[in-house]
Amino acid sequence: MKLFAIDSPLMNLLSKISNLLILNLITVIMCIPIITAGASFTAMHYVCLKIVRGHETSIIKQFFHSFKDNFKQSTIIWLLFLAVMAFLGYDFMLMYLNPTEMSTFVFGGLLAFMLIVLFGGCMVFPIQAKFYNKITVTLKTAFVFSFKHFFRTLLFLILKLLPLALFFIGNLGLVFFPVILCFCFTVPGFVAAKMYDKYFQEAEDIINAKQKAEHPEEDNDRIFTDVPETEKTS
Secondary structure (H helix, E strand, O other), rough: OOOHOOOOOOHHHHHHHHHHHHHHHHHHHHHOOOOHHHHHHHHHHHHHHHHOOOOOOHHHHHHHHHHHHHHOOOOOOHHHHHHHEEEEHHHHHHHOOOOOOOOHHHHHHHHHHHHHHHHHHHHHHHHHHHHHHOOOHHHHHHHHHHOOOOHHHHHHHHHHHHHHHHHHOOHHHOOHHHHHHOOHHHHHHHHHHHHHHHHHHHHHHHHHHHHHHHHHOOOOOEEEEEOOOHHHOO
């Protein structure tokens, strides 16, 4: 009977799986308009970190709390990311249609640049979800963090691209489509949150200590998008 107790390891695991399932479906739905994808990814990472820390309450409520709070900045970051990837895609297409002697060299440079963008893109939405900063600071922090923790970011990038890669390997994409639909965003997001939580916590402690030293009479002014106001007052 203890196996099915509400606080048993099995029930905790099933709870996390169901939360990741619900969160993934919401994220997929909110990404459909395309322009809202940035805010959706930010909200997804916000909730994934809460799940890792055991702070999740209402998945839907927490998702839309972060979605609303971060919509403007996340959308700008997402549109910048799309513009850069569209530029790279256009250049790759031109090289494919009009190969020249310089194509190999240019291709290598563009590929390296694309990998840098993808590395920064892996961490920009988790950082946007957790920290209040200007867009330029968020972008800079994302690139610094991603290359400082190179192998963790590489694993995160592989996990993010794996669902898409399955569609290019025979019929695996179609075979695993139900699983991909249910967990394509949240499983990589959850694994990433497990990896970066320690480093985010260290940054939180440093910033909180600095704020207390500079403004000891003030409460934490929501430096981090962590707890909704409704949760704070409850």
